[in-house]
Amino acid sequence: MKTSRISGLYSLSASDRLKMVAESADLSGDEVEAIETGGLTLHQADKMVENVVGLFAIPLGIATNFVIDGREVLIPMATEEPSVIAAASNGAKMARSGGGFVTSSTRPVMRAIIQVTGVDDPCGARQTILARSSEIAARANERDPMLVSHGGGVVGIEAEVVTTRKGPMVVVHLLVDCRDAMGANAVNTMAEALAPFIEEITGGRVYLRIISNLADLRLARARAVFLAEEIGGAEVVDGVILASALAEVDPYRAATHNKGIMNGVTAVTMATGNDTRAIEAGAHSYAARGGAYRSLSVFEKNRDGDLVGSIELPAAVGTVGGATRVHPVARASLKVLGIVSADDLGRVLASVGLAQNFAALRALATEGIQRGHMSLHARNVAVEAGAIGDEIELIASKMAAEKRINVDRARELLRDGR
Ligand SMILES: CC(C)(COP(=O)([O-])OP(=O)([O-])OC[C@H]1O[C@@H](n2cnc3c(N)ncnc32)[C@H](O)[C@@H]1OP(=O)([O-])[O-])[C@@H](O)C(=O)NCCC(=O)NCCSC(=O)C[C@@](C)(O)CC(=O)[O-]
Ligand SMILES: NC(=O)C1=CN([C@@H]2O[C@H](COP(=O)(O)OP(=O)(O)OC[C@H]3O[C@@H](n4cnc5c(N)ncnc54)[C@H](OP(=O)(O)O)[C@@H]3O)[C@@H](O)[C@H]2O)C=CC1
The missing domain is CATH 3.90.770.10 (3-hydroxy-3-methylglutaryl-coenzyme A Reductase; Chain A, domain 2)
Known part of the structure; x- marks a missing residue:
């Protein structure tokens, strides 16, 4: 243009x-x-x-x-x-x-979270996940060949042990380049597909498998x-x-x-x-x-x-x-x-x-803020008071000029004008 x-x-x-x-x-x-x-x-x-x-x-x-x-x-x-x-x-x-x-x-990278609970050795499990990150990434990528063909796919695996009121948990982050997709469906599919493998290698139980909306990458x-x-x-x-x-x-x-x-x-x-x-x-x-x-x-x-x-x-x-x-x-x-x-x-x-x-x-x-905002909002106020057709702009501009923009005033002006 x-x-x-x-x-x-x-x-x-x-x-x-x-x-x-x-x-x-x-x-x-x-x-x-x-x-x-x-x-x-x-x-x-x-x-x-x-x-x-x-x-x-x-x-x-x-x-x-x-x-x-x-x-x-x-x-x-x-x-x-x-x-x-x-x-x-x-x-x-x-x-x-x-x-x-x-x-x-x-880069357009989103995170999926996989929550692993009930692990006896959370720090050890974390290391197992990191050690097998290439295998985890490959398994995730298998779920979305289209995304991979566009140059996207898994770009990293992170794992942390967090302490909660229900005890320690391992939280795995799957980092996925989503290219032109927002990516929630794509990464959720990957995270769900990975859950059994993560359970197998950690001995834990996976609950949440979902995107994080804190898209800090x-x-x-x-x-x-x-x-x-x-x-x-x-x-x-x-x-x-x-x-x-x-x-x-x-x-x-x-x-x-x-x-x-x-x-x-x-x-x-x-x-x-x-x-x-x-x-x-x-x-x-x-x-x-x-x-x-x-x-x-x-x-x-x-x-x-x-x-x-x-x-x-x-x-x-x-x-x-x-x-x-x-x-x-x-x-x-x-x-x-x-x-x-x-x-x-x-x-x-x-x-x-x-x-x-x-x-x-x-x-x-x-x-x-009120002069600019309210003078444009005045049209809504006029409509709310019952103004129709040309009355809307007329009542709105009168209220803006008076700096009295409210439904009662709009009704008064309407009554006077009709
Ligand atoms: C409202 C204006 C633009 C008036 O501004 P004005 O001073 O009356 O502007 P102007 O007549 O000199 O016009 C300047 C330009 O503004 C545009 N413009 C001007 N009027 C129109 C219109 N009717 N329709 C479409 N575009 C308009 C247009 O581009 C125009 O250029 P021109 O085309 O004339 O060369 C100004 O006062 C302003 O920018 N105010 C800020 C309003 C605002 O932020 N509104 C959001 C709602 S309030 C809120 O939710 C957020 C807040 C405020 O709480 C956030 C915060 O606290 O940080
Ligand atoms: N917490 C949240 O924010 C959640 C949001 N959602 C919803 O998820 C939706 C977004 O998910 P999203 O995964 O983007 O949607 P889609 O699954 O609809 O689209 C993504 C898919 O498009 C295909 N694709 C084609 N071309 C490209 C390209 N150039 N780049 C990337 N991918 C391409 C890929 O593979 P393929 O063709 O094989 O599909 C990819 O998996 C939104 O509707 C959102 O509201 C859902 C759950 C949770």
Whole structure:
């Protein structure tokens, strides 16, 4: 695509916006229709989960202005929360003059846990497991030749003895490169298949055989420079850094700071048909590693007085498997992003998380969150009060101008206007 810098996309109608996105991402008629209608038929939904009775629609929006590793990218985001997509676009807009987002990542390695109990000699069993790790890896790889053929498969075996209130246990970690899959089904299958062999060589009894959502070996990182003159000057730079400093040490603040990051990360995860619970569990457990919960991002000042933001978070997402290829809108979202690999998707998540976080911190460090957020939320409030058609924008803008955004006020304005 030529540029993601689309000023005022919000002032177009939804169908004109979709036309623009379809042109720039070269979407087919079917893909456009899927996005417009929500994509899923009841019949398709009935094949995805159990006891289906209907569909639950969530808005899909497009965040503009992103440059990631020099590439212009439009970002599909599925979210019910107003101001999230606007804020991501706003953050990305302010990152452009510093060069946009620069990313990096680790190999896409997930862990499966195998819990071995009832071992007489847990330390000895641990050593047996480590000594036979090549054999364990080979047996696991036999379960997923397709993954191995894509360059993935087991990359390591770890084993630890842990002391619990039910006595000592040996915990085996199977480290698996999942390539473009999120990998839960793949690694769970391997872990279950290995259980009898692990029991045989340790003399213990295996209970849990399951992926760990603390995906600390599958990390995505993003960094961006926000020029001081672009974001409102030195005072704003310092305000954002002060906000960051608090979130680095105070779990009460860090929880909300990270919620702000996940506003963006989860919305892209959802739009691409990935597992939002897995990505949330990964982010928050990674934020709590070492026992202290802290922020996933940090903001600092560089030598030129500009703001430098950086973020690192687990990115357990796929571009194959799960619902990613089943849900028509998820497939279209990947096409809009212009990516094919899970690694690329992880880098997008980190960039969106950082843009989202920066926009929120800038608002918090200056005018406060309510003006930007509540003026966009005002439309929901107007609808809740019973506004219809043109009344919605009218009541919403009146409430925003008065800075009195609540359902009672919306009802009063409706009564007066009708
Ligand atoms: C809300 C804005 C963006 C308004 O921002 P503004 O200052 O009114 O912006 P503007 O009119 O100068 O527009 C700047 C750019 O923002 C985007 N933008 C602007 N308006 C729209 C819109 N209607 N629809 C789509 N995009 C919009 C758009 O890209 C636009 O550029 P343009 O296209 O005009 O060249 C700003 O105040 C902001 O970024 N606020 C942060 C809001 C936020 O973080 N919301 C998340 C919900 S609050 C929360 O859950 C998290 C939190 C806050 O608790 C986290 C934390 O505590 O850390
Ligand atoms: N705790 C958790 O997070 C849990 C999550 N889940 C769910 O698991 C699902 C994700 O599991 P996942 O294993 O990704 O899904 P799938 O099993 O659907 O997909 C993975 C499979 O795709 C095949 N594949 C084809 N091309 C590639 C490629 N390029 N790279 C990698 N694999 C490829 C592989 O082999 P093959 O073709 O042989 O299948 C691989 O095993 C999600 O729906 C998630 O919600 C499930 C349990 C627990």
